[in-house]
Structures are given as structure tokens and as C-alpha cells.
Amino acid sequence: MLKIGIIGAGIISKSHISAIRKNSKVKLESIADINREKADKIANQYEITPYYDYKDMVQNENLDAVIINLPHFLHKECSIYCMEKGLHCLVEKPMATSSKDCDDMIRSAEYNGVKLMIGHVQRYFSENIKAKEIIQSGELGKIAFIVDIRNGLYITPQRPAWYLQKQLSGGGIMMNLGAHSMDKIIWLTDSNIKSIAGKVGSFNQQYDIEEYAQAFVELENGVSASINLSGCASFPVNETRIYLSEGEILIRTGIGLWVSKGSEYEKVDIQSKTDIFELQLNDFVSSIIDHKDSPIPGIYGKRIISAIEQVYQSIKEV
Structure with missing residues (x-):
């Protein structure tokens, strides 16, 4: 049984803990957070050991792996420290705040012979899984473009x-939500990004991050896509429209999936709803136990960070 520790006691840690408790191949041993109150609360709730410095946890616990849920600017430092101690790492997205930091993390994983998995979870949503099945079946023809x-x-x-500080977070809505959009588009199409350009901005001058953004993507397979992100006072939406030669697929993540063949939308029946964190953990654990390649390796996480950097760079070049 693999022994796992969690670094970072923020909101997302509860989803990881729930997944761990449902997996018979792993055991949650400890949690670390500089906020003692948060660490103690979770430790008491799940009867695990709290730490207030992740280095103390790594040194004192006989762990096999860690899940890192820290502020983005700490991903590199923390993951490299853990990998140098021989621990496999599942790191929340975005992988890091720069592609250079991603390179350092990738090299550390390779040098230390451990798994590095990045928490890009779009492939685990049941709506996305079903949408990809429909795309690959060919029943709606070839993809024209994606919105x-x-x-x-x-x-x-x-x-x-x-x-809300670019130096610490890496960016605003493009870095945080745009990473999800890119992950979804890449996974659905089985194609990497060939080129990307865009525009970002903010009406709030108090912070140096963007609150709205657009990007135009060209994939290596010739499909194009637009990413449209609004963090302004608009109605909450999380949807993807895939336009194909013989119809359209509408994904509303967490809500449902619809298909049109030139007429009204028909809702697609999805037999089983997935828990994205359970599926993610299953893949992480399987890669360790079965000695398989990381399902979402550092190079994948770096591709998304590099694409986001290209969006920011394209603004400077205008």
C-alpha cells in the first residue's frame, strides 16, 4: 500500500482526501500547511499527522508520494525537494509559473527516477469522455473548429x-482557467497546439493580473479553437461547442452533453458520472505500482504553460 502525504490544506485538499479514502491501494498518512489551524483541523478530522512545514513531513514520514496543492509559485521548489527525496509527485495545475520552472521540475523527475503528474483533470469529466467517444466514432464527421x-x-x-499577484500566481484568468480550456481542447482533439495568440485585460487596476482574456489556437492537426474567458460580472458559464462537418457537440461541464445534427439539440444520456479526483488518483497510483509512464507528465504541463506564455508575449508584440 502506498503511503501518501498532502502538502497544502486548501479547499482542493478535501477532494484529494476523499479520493484517497476510496482507493484501497493508498493510505493518507499526513498533511502539511503553514496555517496550523487548517492543518490541525484536517488532521483531527481524518486522524492523520499534521505538520506545519512540508520538509518536516517529508523527513519524518516514510512516504511514497505527495500531492502538492500550494500557491503556484511554490510548485517548483516543493516538488523538486520532494522528488530529490525519492517521492512521486502529483502537482496541481498550473504546473508552475514559467516554462523554465517546468523544465527544472521535469529534469528532477527524470534524474531521481520518480513520477511527476500534473493535475490537468479535463479528461476525467464524464461529459468530456462521452464527447470524445462521439468525436472518435466519426458519426458527426470531422471537426471544423471549437469554441x-x-x-x-x-x-x-x-x-x-x-x-491576485502575477509574480506569485503566474497570471490571472488565462493562467488559471485558460489552462483548463487548453487541456480540454488538446485532449478532445488528440492534437498539440501549433500556434496561439490572444489578448488579455482588466478593468480592475488594483491588481496586475488579467480578469478577461481571449486566445485563438491552431492545433497541429489543422483544427482551430477560440478560448473566451470573462471574469467580469457575467453569468457563470463553462461550456465548449465543437462544430463538426455533420453536426455539433455542446459540453456544459458538470451539467450535461448535447448533440445537434442540424436541428434541435438532443441531450446525450451519460450512464455513469465520474469523480474526477478518483480517476486522477487511480491513474497516478497505477503509474507508480505498475511502473508505467506518468499519464499526465511534466512535458504536458509545460506545453500548456508555454502556450499561456505565448498569449502574454503576443500582447507585448502588438
């Missing part, structure tokens, strides 16, 4: 301070 839209108030009082 991805994510709307929802981005700059809120609930955001931690680091989240």
Missing part, C-alpha cells in the same frame, strides 16, 4: 492575496 467559453467573477474578496 470554449468560461465566465465567472474572477477577482473576489475570497481569493487569497497571492492569487
